[in-house]
Amino acid sequence: MNTENQTKVEETKVDEWTKEFLISRKNGFTEVTDEEVAKADAFCEGYKMFLDLSKTEREAVEFGIAQAEKVGFVEFEYGKTYQAGEKVYYNNRGKALILAVIGEDGCNDGVRIAAAHVDSPRLDLKPYPLYEANEMVLFKTHYYGGIKKYQWTTIPLAMHGRIVRRDGTYVDIRLGEEPGEPQFCVTDLLPHLGTEQMTKTLAKAIEGENLNVLIGSRPVRAEKGSNLFKLNIMKLIHEKYDIVEEDFISGEIEFVPAFKASDVGFDASMIGGYGHDDRVCAYPAIEAILHCDKPKHTVLTVLADKEEVGSDGNTGMNSAFLRYFIGDLAKMEGLDPHAVMTKSKCLSADVTAAFDPTYASAYEPTNSCYLNNGVGVMKYTGSRGKSGTSDASAEFMAEVRRLLDSKNILWQTGELGKVDGGGGGTVAMYIANLNIDVVDMGVPVISMHSPFEVVAKLDVYMAYRAFKAFFEDQSC
Ligand code: MN
Numbered sequence: 001m002n003t004e005n006q007t008k009v010e011e012t013k014v015d016e017w018t019k020e021f022l023i024s025r026k027n028g029f030t031e032v033t034d035e036e037v038a039k040a041d042a043f044c045e046g047y048k049m050f051l052d053l054s055k056t057e058r059e060a061v062e063f064g065i066a067q068a069e070k071v072g073f074v075e076f077e078y079g080k081t082y083q084a085g086e087k088v089y090y091n092n093r094g095k096a097l098i099l100a101v102i103g104e105d106g107c108n109d110g111v112r113i114a115a116a117h118v119d120s121p122r123l124d125l126k127p128y129p130l131y132e133a134n135e136m137v138l139f140k141t142h143y144y145g146g147i148k149k150y151q152w153t154t155i156p157l158a159m160h161g162r163i164v165r166r167d168g169t170y171v172d173i174r175l176g177e178e179p180g181e182p183q184f185c186v187t188d189l190l191p192h193l194g195t196e197q198m199t200k201t202l203a204k205a206i207e208g209e210n211l212n213v214l215i216g217s218r219p220v221r222a223e224k225g226s227n228l229f230k231l232n233i234m235k236l237i238h239e240k241y242d243i244v245e246e247d248f249i250s251g252e253i254e255f256v257p258a259f260k261a262s263d264v265g266f267d268a269s270m271i272g273g274y275g276h277d278d279r280v281c282a283y284p285a286i287e288a289i290l291h292c293d294k295p296k297h298t299v300l301t302v303l304a305d306k307e308e309v310g311s312d313g314n315t316g317m318n319s320a321f322l323r324y325f326i327g328d329l330a331k332m333e334g335l336d337p338h339a340v341m342t343k344s345k346c347l348s349a350d351v352t353a354a355f356d357p358t359y360a361s362a363y364e365p366t367n368s369c370y371l372n373n374g375v376g377v378m379k380y381t382g383s384r385g386k387s388g389t390s391d392a393s394a395e396f397m398a399e400v401r402r403l404l405d406s407k408n409i410l411w412q413t414g415e416l417g418k419v420d421g422g423g424g425g426t427v428a429m430y431i432a433n434l435n436i437d438v439v440d441m442g443v444p445v446i447s448m449h450s451p452f453e454v455v456a457k458l459d460v461y462m463a464y465r466a467f468k469a470f471f472e473d474q475s476c
């Protein structure tokens, strides 16, 4: 092209074109009003309470049911006729939950789903966890989900979960959360003796087999007998929970960080806490459906278990429970379940990584999500060339963009770090495999999977607004 002959454009034209044709990126905070920020801060007070109350999938499901019942949700009954506006829930084994509001059009044009998960990385007990060694008593653990093991040493831990005795009766345990209650910890070597350990890589310095939880150090007072330290602790456990050592075999005990969620920063703009992944999407999805009256389409909030270990298992998203539930709703309206699922749409409500300037080299700055820039919409996740992802269609992405923009909801898009930097998946693909339109939408997180993850309050609130808009929208 001969540049000589081109007329030079005026500067004002460049400004105009830039505005019209290019993406302009400002910090999300500058785009919202003080009133909206105040609403976000208020919303997050409820969220912090939820975090402290719901550190395991069972506790989150319990919370979800309790909140839902307060606003009129009742247990789903197959075969019953439901009217528009009726609210039901399906409790799958106390570890996964579906909340549903029947729409004006029922399932005629498919259902609208927000699906989050309520399990988080943690330390589970082994079947035979209890042992004594060198006059100390410990629990052996098997970690759950993707953790950096060194992060789980020398922090206060609390014991949560359920133990079912041989006769089927059970005891729920939650110890180390209330003031005055004992807490627990995984020990680490003192730096003075850490010369050899310090030469190891992060992956090797703390071994999975060494994630043992310290639970006692006094023996039974006796002249003879063996295992007196272990015996003393088991005796105390028996007094408190009426269980014997063998009962651990039928237990689901999780050791989780004992600290509470708190504001982070002088501006209190962020929240630090355990289990943002994925309770930071679960809570907005619960709140969205609790505040959704008479939607056009039937709407569902799904809280799944097992996401952190691949979504398999009957309470995971790879189980048929969602398919069965939608099928039941369809059949009760005389509709074909397959047709209903094909017309359904879903937001896979899971977190994404937020850009961390301290580890900038792990991210591709143009395609990253940032704190305070709103809820993240991810067309795809996965790793090694988009493996393990459903990849939303261009059409559905456009629909979601349109919806969020029409409601003035702050949102952003990005990828999980650099190509070939690693990656990760969500429940999106399991739902997409039912022939449902799915896109990932969630809150960006700093220090994901650590005991103290960080999110921005504004993003949490925008996730709530996004899920609510998706439920209430007539066009989507
Ligand atoms: Mn997640």
Ligand code: MN
Binding pocket: 277, 308, 449
């Ligand atoms: Mn995760």
